[in-house]
Amino acid sequence: MSLTVAVSGASGYAGGEVLRLLSTHPEVTIGSITAHSNAGQRLGSLQPHLHSLADRVLEDTTAEVLAGHDVVFLALPHGASAEIAAQLPADTLVIDAGADHRLESADAWQQFYGSEHAGHWPYGLPELPGRREHLRGARRIAVPGCYPTSSLLALSPGYSAGLLQPEDVVIVAASGTSGAGKSTKPHLLGSEVMGGMSPYGVGGGHRHTPEIEQGLSWAAGESVQVSFTPTLAPMARGILTTATAKLRPGVTEAQVRQAYSDAYADEEFVHLLPEGQWPATKSVLGSNHAVLQLAVDAHAGRVIVSAAIDNLTKGTAGGAVQSMNIALGLAENAGLAHQGVTP
Ligand SMILES: NC(=O)C1=CN([C@@H]2O[C@H](COP(=O)(O)OP(=O)(O)OC[C@H]3O[C@@H](n4cnc5c(N)ncnc54)[C@H](OP(=O)(O)O)[C@@H]3O)[C@@H](O)[C@H]2O)C=CC1
Numbered sequence: 001m002s003l004t005v006a007v008s009g010a011s012g013y014a015g016g017e018v019l020r021l022l023s024t025h026p027e028v029t030i031g032s033i034t035a036h037s038n039a040g041q042r043l044g045s046l047q048p049h050l051h052s053l054a055d056r057v058l059e060d061t062t063a064e065v066l067a068g069h070d071v072v073f074l075a076l077p078h079g080a081s082a083e084i085a086a087q088l089p090a091d092t093l094v095i096d097a098g099a100d101h102r103l104e105s106a107d108a109w110q111q112f113y114g115s116e117h118a119g120h121w122p123y124g125l126p127e128l129p130g131r132r133e134h135l136r137g138a139r140r141i142a143v144p145g146c147y148p149t150s151s152l153l154a155l156s157p158g159y160s161a162g163l164l165q166p167e168d169v170v171i172v173a174a175s176g177t178s179g180a181g182k183s184t185k186p187h188l189l190g191s192e193v194m195g196g197m198s199p200y201g202v203g204g205g206h207r208h209t210p211e212i213e214q215g216l217s218w219a220a221g222e223s224v225q226v227s228f229t230p231t232l233a234p235m236a237r238g239i240l241t242t243a244t245a246k247l248r249p250g251v252t253e254a255q256v257r258q259a260y261s262d263a264y265a266d267e268e269f270v271h272l273l274p275e276g277q278w279p280a281t282k283s284v285l286g287s288n289h290a291v292l293q294l295a296v297d298a299h300a301g302r303v304i305v306s307a308a309i310d311n312l313t314k315g316t317a318g319g320a321v322q323s324m325n326i327a328l329g330l331a332e333n334a335g336l337a338h339q340g341v342t343p
């Protein structure tokens with residue numbers, strides 16, 4: 001099989017990462033690649049690491065350019081992807097890296113994004129209980145946000161096994177600056193970010209809060225409340241998430257460890273590390289893998305789970321390609337053979 005695939009937002013970080021992965025995908029021919037202000041530019045001038053595609057020219061992001069491909073990846077600001085997606089044929093597989101179609105709740109969308117809700121598509125985190133089935137044969141897929149990917153991988157096994165209480169969940173995550181995209185923002189200047197760390201979106205206002213609550217509530221089968229705080233870290237890529245939740249009375253560390261080990265035993269891309277080894281962002285950079293470790297704090301009655309991903313790979317483009325593979329019945333790991341890059 002050879003699929004023709006279009007990538008929009010190809011001048012940005014997420015679109016560039018989709019292209020990096022697709023360029024080694026055995027079933028894919030890369031068709032149109034599109035941009036907005038950079039339409040007409042040579043890809044190599046904007047994504048100098050994509051050597052084999054350097055001479056390709058970016059086209060305008062329009063439905064006419066994107067239609068006619070088997071698969072379309074949208075790596076656009078939220079709002080722009082819903083507008084384009086609505087104009088694409090129903091039998092085209094459309095995979096949206098942006099937020100427009102992640103939330104089921106129109107009220108949560110309105111509260112956190114302040115615009116009209118575009119609807120809900122199958123959620124592209126195959127390791128979340130029940131989600132892989134929704135992706136098989138899907139023609140529309142919403143790729144999770146990067147913080148939700150790491151947070152849901154960190155806590156969903158504890159919830160699906162019924163071991164954790166639904167209130168008082170606390171998640172603090174540090175992200176590399178590529179999470180914010182390529183466009184210039186004063187707080188992302190090198191002189192602001194280098195050599196220090198600071199939180200943002202503190203106090204429950206970050207738009208990934210309802211997405212994390214949604215995924216944990218699916219896993220728990222009841223409503224889960226989360227306090228989420230993101231932090232900007234002086235690195236280009238990677239997320240390190242620390243997630244803690246209260247254990248239900250009588251739950252032991254052995255039970256929790258068994259639940260995580262069972263949940264991820266057959267997952268190629270998610271690894272509960274051997275006891276005593278803690279996640280490091282460097283170990284997953286450039287790969288679709290996630291690494292986890294947990295401990296029970298008996299004094300506080302809480303489980304603490306640490307998770308590391310690459311925000312651009314498992315946190316966006318890798319999850320998107322993995323979901324494409326599932327939707328089309330391809331090997332789930334096609335195009336995703338990359339190991340981490342370190343040091
Ligand atoms: N960065 C990350 O870690 C993650 C990103 N995402 C999501 O992926 C999407 C892309 O993010 P990212 O790559 O980081 O952002 P970038 O700012 O790096 O790239 C944005 C891309 O969208 C294009 N674009 C900008 N405005 C418009 C518009 N009005 N219409 C069409 N295209 C437009 C840009 O084109 P041009 O350069 O030509 O102006 C560029 O190709 C976002 O929805 C983001 O939330 C999701 C998870 C993680």
Ligand SMILES: CC(=O)N[C@@H](CCC(=O)OP(=O)(O)O)C(=O)O
Pocket residue numbers: 078097098099144145146147175176177178179180181230232
């Ligand atoms: C470091 C940084 O700024 N990260 C981004 C999240 C990136 C992401 O997943 O964004 P979407 O939900 O928009 O797709 C942020 O906090 O807004």
